[in-house]
Structures are given as structure tokens and as C-alpha cells.
Amino acid sequence: MSARSPRPHRDDVRIALAGLLGGLLLWGAGLGTRPATDDLVLWAGRWPVLLPLAVTAGCELLRRTRPRTGLLTGVAALTLDTVTQGSLVTVLMFTDLVYAAVLYGPPATARRVLWNSGLLTVVGTVVPFAVWRVPEALLIGVVVGVVAFTPGATGWVVRNHRDAAEAARLRAGQTALLAEIDRVQAVTAERARMARELHDLVANHLSAIAIHSTAALSLDDPDTSRQALGVIRENSVEGLAEMRRLIGILRDSSGDTEPAAAPTLDGLGSLVEHARANGLDVDVDLDPDLDCAHTALPAPVELAAYRIVQESLTNALKHAAPGRVTVRLHRRDHALDVCVTSPFGGVRDDGPRAPGSGAGLIGMRERVALLQGTFEAGPALGGAGPAPGPANGPAPGPADGAGAGGGAGDPAAVVRTWAVRATLPITEGETA
Structure with a gap:
């Protein structure tokens, strides 16, 4: 037709x-x-x-x-x-x-x-x-x-x-159309940044509150319950303060890409003391050069390093077995190495553990990717570094003969750990 x-x-x-x-x-x-x-x-x-x-x-x-x-x-x-x-x-x-x-x-x-x-x-x-x-x-x-x-x-x-x-x-x-695509990408990136900040600000305090409140409810010791309630109150106050600071940042119309009061490595000491107060045995190995004023790091690098340590300590509080948690920060020529190791495997015998969703590892990986760095997280032997594998997947079980007590008859027992390692590049001319 x-x-x-x-x-x-x-x-x-x-x-x-x-x-x-x-x-x-x-x-x-x-x-x-x-x-x-x-x-x-x-x-x-x-x-x-x-x-x-x-x-x-x-x-x-x-x-x-x-x-x-x-x-x-x-x-x-x-x-x-x-x-x-x-x-x-x-x-x-x-x-x-x-x-x-x-x-x-x-x-x-x-x-x-x-x-x-x-x-x-x-x-x-x-x-x-x-x-x-x-x-x-x-x-x-x-x-x-x-x-x-x-x-x-x-x-x-x-x-x-x-x-x-x-x-x-x-x-x-x-x-x-390109302007709309750029706007959507900018909104998505800002929402991701806000999600990382919100998670990093409150996850540590809420995890401690969950653990100590469960302990206070499960134990019939008045002294232990009173001590747990004190830790809960301290974490609640600090969490509220951090939340108010984040709300103030969101209300600020100055257009800064990072908050003016963003945490730096100077606050690492108080962060470690807070983790110790929550029951963690933390050992810090800090490069002495990082204490010198003339070797100040760029603000994005300091913020990323602080948040990685903070989230690693939170994960250790929620998931790690009893033992020592080690925090190492060392500066090389053009990069900052951050490594946090904690005991892996077994079940905590000193109290309950808080549940986790894996969002912390995602946030750490995103922070490192924004700085064009490298990030690894996974089980390791003797703190030698993460084993290859996805950082956001479930943790594998201990390897045969590599448990906390090592192999049978082995005089040098091998310690099974969970390690988080990040390398943050430092571009020439960025430091103060």
C-alpha cells in the first residue's frame, strides 16, 4: 500500500x-x-x-x-x-x-x-x-x-x-543538558560527602553508646552499670556537639568546600584517649616529623587521615577480638601512610559488639579515591599488610594454622590481624 x-x-x-x-x-x-x-x-x-x-x-x-x-x-x-x-x-x-x-x-x-x-x-x-x-x-x-x-x-x-x-x-x-548533568553530579558528590561526614561524626559515639548500654543492661553490678552510664553520657554529649557542628556547616552559605573547623591530626591524641576510655587498648606510632610546624600537611590529607583512624577505631570497637590496636602514621617524600591493625577472629569476651553495615569501609575508600591515593583493608598476618581482596566484602575466617595460637608446636605463634592501610599523596606546593 x-x-x-x-x-x-x-x-x-x-x-x-x-x-x-x-x-x-x-x-x-x-x-x-x-x-x-x-x-x-x-x-x-x-x-x-x-x-x-x-x-x-x-x-x-x-x-x-x-x-x-x-x-x-x-x-x-x-x-x-x-x-x-x-x-x-x-x-x-x-x-x-x-x-x-x-x-x-x-x-x-x-x-x-x-x-x-x-x-x-x-x-x-x-x-x-x-x-x-x-x-x-x-x-x-x-x-x-x-x-x-x-x-x-x-x-x-x-x-x-x-x-x-x-x-x-x-x-x-x-x-x-550538560549544565543539568553537572548539577546532578555536584549534588550527588555533595550528598556523598555529607554522608561520609555524618557517618564519621556519629558512628564512633553511637557504637560506644550501644556497647555500654547493652553491658549496663546485661550486668547486675551497680558499679559497672554506673561506669557504663557515665561513658554513655560522655559519648552522647560529644555526639550531640559533633551533630551541632555538622548542622552549622550545612547552614553555612559561605561556599567553602570543607568546614573551617575540620579535625586535623592535632586532635589524634584526644581521639585515641576517647577510644581507650571506651575499652580499646590503642598504641600510636606517629612519625616525629608530623609534629613539626614546617611539615604541615594539606587540610584534605589531614582530614582524610583523621577520619580513617577514627573509623578504624570505631570498627575495632565493634568487631575486633580482644587485643592491642596499633595506629601508625608515617610521612614519606610525597605521601602519608596510614595503617591501623586490630586483632582479627574470635569473639570479644569483655562485652557485646555493636552491629555494622560496612558503610565505614566505603566512606574510607571514597575519601582516599578523592585524593588519588590507594586503600586496602583485609585480614593480614602479623600486621604485614592487607591481603588482596575487596575492601567492602565480608571478612574471611582465619586461615588454617594461622589462628591466634599459631600452628601446632610452632614456637613463634603468628598473630592474625585485620589491617587498614591507606596512602595519601601530598602534591608539591600544597603544604603550608
Whole structure:
């Protein structure tokens, strides 16, 4: 089944009706035609003029939907009009067909019409003058130029402006789309940063509260319960203070990328003391160079190192077996190494452990990735470093012969640990 032809545009219908009615009015008034005595009139009489007029008006209906067909039919109608007494309206409608073919037709058709009309204008100017050798012969080229080339050139200029406007509109749409993508990415990144900050600020305090409140409820010793309640109150107050600070940062409209009061390595001592108060045996190995003022670290590096140690101590409080937790911070030429090891395997016998969701490891990995550093977390032997494997997956069980007591008859027992190690690059010129 053949496809239906597109309906004419309503503006084209108006143009066709206006041309037809205008031609009929001039024809009825005896205007806009050549005299019958003209030598070029081969088909004399008033009625033959109406045929090319009606055909050209019908071609106007195709000026947008089928401009090439309309122009070719219009050329035939104009040729027929030249051997009659002619109608000025037929010529005017033909110029509109040329204009529409260049403006609405395919690019190849537009170029072909423009080149052919230009060539026809040149031929219509040169050949008659060369044959008749009179200045009046040049008028033929002028008429051809006005009827064919001028409408085509006008349509070409309008087409170029239209294409430029369309390209500008597409570029504006693409720019708006890229801006929206950037906005969504910025919002997502900010939400991730806020989630990391919120988790790191309150996870440590809430974990301690959960552990000590469970201990207070499970033990029937008044002294132990009173001590647990004191730890709970201390962690609650500190957690509320940290929450207020985070809320103040969110309300601040200064546009800073990091809070002005972001924790630094200077607060590492109080962080360790707080972990010890919660029952952890923490040993700190801090590079002496980090205490020198002239070796101050960039703020993002200090914040990331502090949060990694904080989250590692929180995880040790929730999941580690009894034993010593070691925190090591050493500075190399262009990087800061952070390593936290804690006992791995077994079950705490000095109290319950708080549940965890693994969000802490995700947050640590994201912080290190933002600084283009490396991060590993996993079981290790003797604190030698994390074993290869995903940092966010479940912890594997102790290896055969590598438990807390080592192999049978082995005089040098191997300690099974959980290690978190991060390398934070320090770019030249970033330090204070």
C-alpha cells in the first residue's frame, strides 16, 4: 500500500488561493497581460492565460511538502505562459516556487537550483547580446535574474540563517543538558560527602553508646552499670556537639568546600584517649616529623587521615577480638601512610559488639579515591599488610594454622590481624 502524501501546509493553501484569486481579478480587469499582437504570443486569446495560472497556483500547494515537484511543474507552466498573453501573477508565483525550492528542499536540490538559475541568468545575458548586439538584449538577462536567480539567492540566505538558528538552538539545548548533568553530579558528590561526614561524626559515639548500654543492661553490678552510664553520657554529649557542628556547616552559605573547623591530626591524641576510655587498648606510632610546624600537611590529607583512624577505631570497637590496636602514621617524600591493625577472629569476651553495615569501609575508600591515593583493608598476618581482596566484602575466617595460637608446636605463634592501610599523596606546593 502506497504512503499517503502529506497534506499541504495551511500557509501554502492561503498563498495558492491568494495567487489564484489575484490572477483572476487581474484577468477579469484585463490587466497584467501582454497584447495579442506581441510576436511571442503563439496562443492568443484571454482564456488560455487561465491554464498556466491555475497550474502554478496548484504548485503553490506543494511549496513545502514537495518543493522540487512543485518547481518542475511550475517551470512547465511558466513555459506555457510565455506563449500566451501571459499573467503577471503567474510569474510572481513562479518566483515564490524558486524561493521555496531553495528554502525547503533538500540541500542538494537547493544548491542545484541556485547554480542553474545563476547559469541561466548569465546565458540569458551574454547570448542575446552576442546575437543582436543591442543594449536592449541585456534586459533578457535582467528579467531571467529577477525571475529565477534573485528568489533562489534570497532563499539561500534565509536557509543559512535558519540553519544557523537551529544549530544555535541545539547548542543551547546541549549546554543546558550538560549544565543539568553537572548539577546532578555536584549534588550527588555533595550528598556523598555529607554522608561520609555524618557517618564519621556519629558512628564512633553511637557504637560506644550501644556497647555500654547493652553491658549496663546485661550486668547486675551497680558499679559497672554506673561506669557504663557515665561513658554513655560522655559519648552522647560529644555526639550531640559533633551533630551541632555538622548542622552549622550545612547552614553555612559561605561556599567553602570543607568546614573551617575540620579535625586535623592535632586532635589524634584526644581521639585515641576517647577510644581507650571506651575499652580499646590503642598504641600510636606517629612519625616525629608530623609534629613539626614546617611539615604541615594539606587540610584534605589531614582530614582524610583523621577520619580513617577514627573509623578504624570505631570498627575495632565493634568487631575486633580482644587485643592491642596499633595506629601508625608515617610521612614519606610525597605521601602519608596510614595503617591501623586490630586483632582479627574470635569473639570479644569483655562485652557485646555493636552491629555494622560496612558503610565505614566505603566512606574510607571514597575519601582516599578523592585524593588519588590507594586503600586496602583485609585480614593480614602479623600486621604485614592487607591481603588482596575487596575492601567492602565480608571478612574471611582465619586461615588454617594461622589462628591466634599459631600452628601446632610452632614456637613463634603468628598473630592474625585485620589491617587498614591507606596512602595519601601530598602534591608539591600544597603544604603550608
